[in-house]
Amino acid sequence: xxxxxxxxxxxxxxxxxxxxxxxxxxxxxxxxxxxxxxxxxxxxxxxxxxxxxxxxxxxxxxxxxxxxxxxxxxxxxxxxxxxxxxxxxxxxxxxxxxxxxxxxxxxxxxxxxxxxxxxxxxxxxxxxxxxxxxxxxxxxxxxxxxxxxxxxxxxxxxxxxxxxxxxxxxxxxxxxxxxxxxxxxxxxxxxxxxxxxxxxxxxxxxxxxxxxxxxxxxxxxxxxxxxxxxxxxxxxxxxxxxxxxxxxxxxxxxxxxxxxxxxxxxxxxxxxxxxxxxxxxxxxxxxxxxxxxxxxxxxxxxxxxxxxxxxxxxxxxxxxxxxxxxxxxxxxxxxxxxxxxxxxxxxxxxxxxxxxxxxxxxxxxxxxxxxxxxxxxxxxxxxxxxxxxxxxxxxxxxxxxxxxxxxxxxxxxxxxxxxxxxxxxxxxxxxxxxxxxxxxxxxxxxxxxxxxxxxxxxxxxxxxxxxxxxxxxxxxxxxxxxxxxxxxxxxxxxxxxxxxxxxxxxxxxxxxxxxxxxxxxxxxxxxxxxxxxxxxxxxxxxxxxxxxxxxxxxxxxxxxxxxxxxxxxxxxxxxxxxxxxxxxxxxxxxxxxxxxxxxxxxxxxxxxxxxxxxxxxxxxxxxxxxxxxxxxxxxxxxxxxxxxxxxxxxxxxxxxxxxxxxxxxxxxxxxxxxx
Numbered sequence: 001x002x003x004x005x006x007x008x009x010x011x012x013x014x015x016x017x018x019x020x021x022x023x024x025x026x027x028x029x030x031x032x033x034x035x036x037x038x039x040x041x042x043x044x045x046x047x048x049x050x051x052x053x054x055x056x057x058x059x060x061x062x063x064x065x066x067x068x069x070x071x072x073x074x075x076x077x078x079x080x081x082x083x084x085x086x087x088x089x090x091x092x093x094x095x096x097x098x099x100x101x102x103x104x105x106x107x108x109x110x111x112x113x114x115x116x117x118x119x120x121x122x123x124x125x126x127x128x129x130x131x132x133x134x135x136x137x138x139x140x141x142x143x144x145x146x147x148x149x150x151x152x153x154x155x156x157x158x159x160x161x162x163x164x165x166x167x168x169x170x171x172x173x174x175x176x177x178x179x180x181x182x183x184x185x186x187x188x189x190x191x192x193x194x195x196x197x198x199x200x201x202x203x204x205x206x207x208x209x210x211x212x213x214x215x216x217x218x219x220x221x222x223x224x225x226x227x228x229x230x231x232x233x234x235x236x237x238x239x240x241x242x243x244x245x246x247x248x249x250x251x252x253x254x255x256x257x258x259x260x261x262x263x264x265x266x267x268x269x270x271x272x273x274x275x276x277x278x279x280x281x282x283x284x285x286x287x288x289x290x291x292x293x294x295x296x297x298x299x300x301x302x303x304x305x306x307x308x309x310x311x312x313x314x315x316x317x318x319x320x321x322x323x324x325x326x327x328x329x330x331x332x333x334x335x336x337x338x339x340x341x342x343x344x345x346x347x348x349x350x351x352x353x354x355x356x357x358x359x360x361x362x363x364x365x366x367x368x369x370x371x372x373x374x375x376x377x378x379x380x381x382x383x384x385x386x387x388x389x390x391x392x393x394x395x396x397x398x399x400x401x402x403x404x405x406x407x408x409x410x411x412x413x414x415x416x417x418x419x420x421x422x423x424x425x426x427x428x429x430x431x432x433x434x435x436x437x438x439x440x441x442x443x444x445x446x447x448x449x450x451x452x453x454x455x456x457x458x459x460x461x462x463x464x465x466x467x468x469x470x471x472x473x474x475x476x477x478x479x480x481x482x483x484x485x486x487x488x489x490x491x492x493x494x495x496x497x498x499x500x501x502x503x504x505x506x507x508x509x510x511x512x513x514x515x516x517x518x519x520x521x522x523x524x525x526x527x528x529x530x531x532x533x534x535x536x537x538x539x540x541x542x543x544x545x546x547x548x549x550x551x552x553x554x555x556x557x558x559x560x561x562x563x564x565x566x567x568x569x570x571x572x573x574x575x576x577x578x579x580x581x582x583x584x585x586x587x588x589x590x591x592x593x594x595x596x597x598x599x600x601x602x603x604x605x606x607x608x609x610x611x612x613x614x615x616x617x618x619x620x621x622x623x624x625x626x627x628x629x630x631x632x633x634x635x636x637x638x639x640x641x642x643x644x645x646x647x648x649x650x651x652x653x654x655x656x657x658x659x660x661x662x663x664x665x666x667x668x669x670x671x672x673x674x675x
Contacts, residue, residue: 004447006479007421007472009664013039013657014417015472018388018396019069020335020377021051024097025076027382029053031061032398033068033081034413037657041065041086044654048081051410053384053400058411061099066090069114072097072381073121078177080124082112092126096180103184105175107210109138110168114225118232123258125174125226125235130219132167154246155579160619160649170222172237174258175213185209216256217263221246223254225278225334230285233258238276241265249300249580253279253290253312266312268292268319273310274299277333282342287313287361289344291333300580304463304491304500307333309346311361322359326350326496330463332376339380347375349494351440352428352467356387356401368401374469386410390469392425394418424478426468431487431521433510439518440495441466441487443526444474450528452483453535453675456519456556458549460540460563462491462511463500473652480668482675483529485522489514491541505587507596508548515545516553531555535675537667539563539612539652540620547598547628550607558674560667562612563649566624567599574621602631608638610670612663614647614655642666 019033030053035046048061048070066084073080079097082090083104089111095102106112108128115126131138135147150164158164187209188196216235217223223237234255241252241263253276256263266288268276273292281288290312293305307330308323322344323329329336331349338344343358345368356368356375368385369375376396377388389407390396394414399407426442433439446452455477459466466486474484488494489511490502503511523531536556538546543564550559565571568582569590575581586596594600609632613625625641632639644663647655652663 004422005420006424006447007475008479009476009661009668011417011421011476012472012660012664013037014414014420015395016413016417017046018376018398018411018413020388021379021386021398022071022079023053023379023381023384023386024072025074025381027053027384030379030386030398030410031070031072031079032388032411033070035066035068037660039657039661042656042658043086044657048079049411051398053386053410062095062102064093064102067093071115071117073117073177074119075121078121078180080115080117082115084111092124094177094180100180103178103180105178105211106213107208110136113170116226116228116235118228118258119230120232121177123174123176123228123232125172125216125228125258126213127170127172127223127226127237129162129168130171130215135167156240156246158576158618160576160617163618165222169219170224171215171219172217172223172226172235172256173213173215174235175211178211214260216258216260223256223263227280228258229255229281230283236279236281236288237263238279239263239265247579249295249302250274251276251292253288253292266314267317268310268312269317270310270319270321271295272308272321273319275302275305277307277330278336280336280338280344282338282361283340284342287311289336289338289359289361290319291329291336291346293330300584302580303504303584304493304497306330306497306500309336309344309359320363322361322363322365323348323357324365327357328493330493335377337378337380339385340382345378345380345385347378349465351494352442352465352488354467356385368405369407372468373407374467390467392468392470393423394470395472421475421479423470424475426471426474426486428468429518429522429525431518433489433517434513435510437490437510437514437517439487439489439514439521441485441518442468443522444478444484444486445526445528446478446481446483448481450483451530451533452481452528453533453671454483454485454523454529454531455535455537455671455675456485456515458515458536458538458542458545459486459488459492460538460542461493462489462503462541462545463493465492465494476664476668477671480672482535482671483526485519487515487518489518489545504585505592507585508545508552508598511545512549512552515549533557533675535559535671536607537562540649541565543620544598547602547605547609550609551598551601551604554606556607558671559607559609560612560670561609561625561628563614563617563620563651564598564611564624564628565620566597566628568593568597570599570623570627571620574623576618599628599631602628603635605632605635605637608674610640610642610666612642612644612666614644614649614651616646616648617651619649640670
């Protein structure tokens with residue numbers, strides 16, 4: 001057997017993630033943020049790189065602790081980005097596009113979320129959460145446990161990874177970009193500091209040399225995804241808009257005057273665009289592109305709804321859908337870009353890939369990329385399109401789209417990872433469910449002839465998709481000698497709305513048949529798989545279906561149920577999405593809900609099960625794991641409960657490096673003991 005180096009948990013800090021690129025207006029170079037988990041810092045770190053588009057090596061532009069989301073000004077003179085210091089919040093920074101010392105422009109207590117340049121480059125609009133007085137450290141000496149009580153009057157009052165939202169609304173600000181050649185700010189010291197303190201009677205904020213920002217919204221609702229209008233007079237955002245109607249899934253396209261005044265919502269005139277996710281105006285100001293989805297007749301029927309691209313002309317007003325049935329822009333709606341020629345560049349997920357599409361306002365469509373790429377971000381300038389994309393060889397690189405439609409790779413950021421751990425390419429495979437339905441997915445085979453112990457891995461969502469691109473989980477498990485099976489059962493994204501909505505009111509039915517059908521088909525087709533050494537694992541909805549499967553099928557030697565949706569009844573009111581999610585998927589009738597609940601059939605489980613959860617998970621609250629684990633133990637099942645402090649629902653994707661490595665080590669330990 002040949003000897004090669006495969007991925008281990010300690011290779012996590014070699015994973016480089018590339019942001020969406022920003023293309024310089026001259027179209028001769030682009031900038032990108034390259035971030036990675038760092039074990040020494042136990043945090044994600046990253047810097048900005050400049051990448052020439054005509055060939056040549058990339059150049060390091062910044063040396064901050066964590067510099068992200070670069071964006072060139074329209075004239076190309078300035079590069080703006082977000083900078084976060086260790087334990088600090090991201091703040092807006094600008095630097096001469098040729099390089100130099102960055103200047104910090106904001107001191108937002110909870111950090112800057114998003115930003116955008118005005119068309120003339122003289123202003124930057126940004127969003128930031130603003131804490132109520134006395135909360136989140138805004139009053140010295142008042143810690144989290146000493147804050148005033150919260151009085152809740154609506155259902156949308158908290159969010160996983162953010163916390164409570166009503167007392168830290170996402171607000172819209174605008175500031176003038178200061179000249180970069182001005183004298184640097186020098187803080188007052190000694191007598192000057194004492195004079196300034198005396199002049200303000202000790203009540204003023206210390207002068208930090210930051211430009212004055214104007215708040216344009218009133219803080220009653222969140223505003224996100226800011227984009228300027230073509231004339232620079234308005235800023236578009238996405239918002240729930242109506243403070244009296246917070247208990248809704250509706251998101252509106254809103255515009256706010258830069259000069260100050262009331263925000264106003266666009267009247268799109270179609271229920272197909274009830275939930276807006278991104279908006280951008282055409283360069284000539286003739287209309288706006290929107291990415292939005294339907295919420296059905298109820299206003300909460302979000303299940304399996306594809307996100308579509310719309311063209312809205314305010315002058316008429318009219319709204320026309322540009323994408324076709326089967327298109328779905330829900331993978332990364334915020335990636336929407338409007339090219340200099342007025343085309344909208346969007347990302348469409350389909351059958352395990354994410355492709356780049358271009359649309360014109362009159363509906364002309366062009367597919368710019370296809371298999372096997374998973375595009376994650378895009379930008380354009382002067383007709384030059386640059387995109388970030390992943391494939392089977394690594395987590396992602398930058399590519400320039402050539403005139404002939406080919407992709408010219410610009411970076412090799414993940415070379416250290418490939419050198420340390422040779423990627424194992426997934427084999428595309430289509431299995432067959434019990435009712436004859438095709439089940440599309442991939443098989444990742446470890447090194448050697450086999451037969452190999454085999455893991456059936458189930459994704460979350462459920463309205464999400466596995467792809468054929470490099471995936472750290474599959475690489476680590478295959479590197480440890482396991483064959484890994486991944487499929488997109490009914491309920492998943494990328495195969496049309498009928499496929500995605502097939503489990504509405506019947507979770508644990510055809511989706512269970514699909515994953516088991518894929519497993520049985522793979523066992524029959526691949527002689528390298530060992531049918532007598534099977535494991536199963538999944539997170540979130542994948543945790544749900546894993547728990548459901550081991551209550552109905554006892555062939556698995558071990559299971560891992562991670563951050564699971566395990567009891568729809570207790571999920572209502574305890575999860576940040578609990579007021580609508582369970583009922584829309586399972587229905588509201590208690591008898592029907594119980595018939596789809598893993599908690600209701602936990603007594604049928606005999607499979608040794610590791611339950612993994614995070615203490616600060618507000619999407620699938622930890623009580624789901626605690627109650628499920630307790631029921632397993634009381635039922636005599638070999639079970640363990642692994643809890644990660646300080647982490648939320650995103651542990652496996654964006655947890656601290658130490659916890660991500662420990663998670664892999666425990667998963668491999670559990671399967672090593674049982675499978």
